[in-house]
Amino acid sequence: MxxxxxxxxxxxxxxxxxxxPDIVFMLLFFFMVATVMxxxxxxxxxxxxxxxxxxxxxxxxxxxYIYAGKPSQNYKQFGSVARIQLNDDFASVKxxxxxxxxxxxxxREELVPFLTTALKVDSDANxxxxxxxxxxxxxxxxxxxNYTTKKGSVFTGQ
Amino acid sequence: MAKRAAPExxxxxxxxxxxxxxxxxxxxxxxxxxxxxNRKLPPMEESEExxxxxxxxxxxxxxxxxxxxxxxxxxMELKDLRAAAKEFLDNGGDKSCDYCKGxxxxxxxxxxxxxxxxxxxxxxxxxxxxxxVQNELVAAYNDLxxxxxxxxxxxxxxxxxxxxxxxxxxGNKDALKKxxxxxxxxxxxxxxxxx
Numbered sequence: 001m002x003x004x005x006x007x008x009x010x011x012x013x014x015x016x017x018x019x020x021p022d023i024v025f026m027l028l029f030f031f032m033v034a035t036v037m038x039x040x041x042x043x044x045x046x047x048x049x050x051x052x053x054x055x056x057x058x059x060x061x062x063x064x065y066i067y068a069g070k071p072s073q074n075y076k077q078f079g080s081v082a083r084i085q086l087n088d089d090f091a092s093v094k095x096x097x098x099x100x101x102x103x104x105x106x107x108r109e110e111l112v113p114f115l116t117t118a119l120k121v122d123s124d125a126n127x128x129x130x131x132x133x134x135x136x137x138x139x140x141x142x143x144x145x146n147y148t149t150k151k152g153s154v155f156t157g158q
Numbered sequence: 159m160a161k162r163a164a165p166e167x168x169x170x171x172x173x174x175x176x177x178x179x180x181x182x183x184x185x186x187x188x189x190x191x192x193x194x195x196n197r198k199l200p201p202m203e204e205s206e207e208x209x210x211x212x213x214x215x216x217x218x219x220x221x222x223x224x225x226x227x228x229x230x231x232x233x234m235e236l237k238d239l240r241a242a243a244k245e246f247l248d249n250g251g252d253k254s255c256d257y258c259k260g261x262x263x264x265x266x267x268x269x270x271x272x273x274x275x276x277x278x279x280x281x282x283x284x285x286x287x288x289x290x291v292q293n294e295l296v297a298a299y300n301d302l303x304x305x306x307x308x309x310x311x312x313x314x315x316x317x318x319x320x321x322x323x324x325x326x327x328x329g330n331k332d333a334l335k336k337x338x339x340x341x342x343x344x345x346x347x348x349x350x351x352x353x
Binding site: 024 | 169172173175176177184186189193196198199200201202221237280281282283284286288293300323
């Protein structure tokens, strides 16, 4: 009767997933090394423009970030005109002076002259706002600025 | 009594734990963009005496509210700006600049040291266009400096600067700094913005 028994050994063996944790850990370590923790929660759209003559900002801790752009989808009640964001909240041009003073106070005194202001501005914002920011920065003598851009051609945007 | 073998720890959920951590890091971190165009703003106190600059030494770039370019009172496309700026900077009208390769047109700039690019934009100008123009003007300077550095030291200027900033670069940084400064003297970046 054994003639009619199902033949054994023809089945495909289960895939060995013992190495799966290793692969996932590898990915995990990659992301831990290559990325940094989000500093600010952006309430604005921040689609940076492209440029190809860029220089690297070398000292991360010596950079003050000023964001600008129009309020994102969740913050539509704040209008559709580009606004400034400092730290985690919307701010007006007047607040920049105190923001810079606060950032300077938090750094060691000898490092203050090396502070750079990085302007992370949405490409659709208009220059009026940037002009106001720059004027405000000149008033508090924060003259080193950096227009943060993505690396790519200005013509094609890639 | 015979020693009992310790039971094997079940590591089946290790992948789940790792996935959990991975997703946490994917959500809370960003790959930072940390490059851009460096600029220095002019200090607030205005100098008392007006410096008289000859009109021919100023290269005016106007950017209007509709993102159109007016260069030296003529409409220009963005793609032509770099070449026009280079031609102006490298003109060498007073023949004091022996490395200039320009046309030596007496109606254009005297030498790279005197040549000033003046950029004016309006409030309605888009940031994107402004950055594009800034980029092209910086590119014009970089192109000229590259050419100068190639002829002097056999290496492009941008590469020298990158080397200078690179902590792992093995060469002599003081010598490199001197070379970089020399190029910067030959082609000083004089880009002024009108408020």
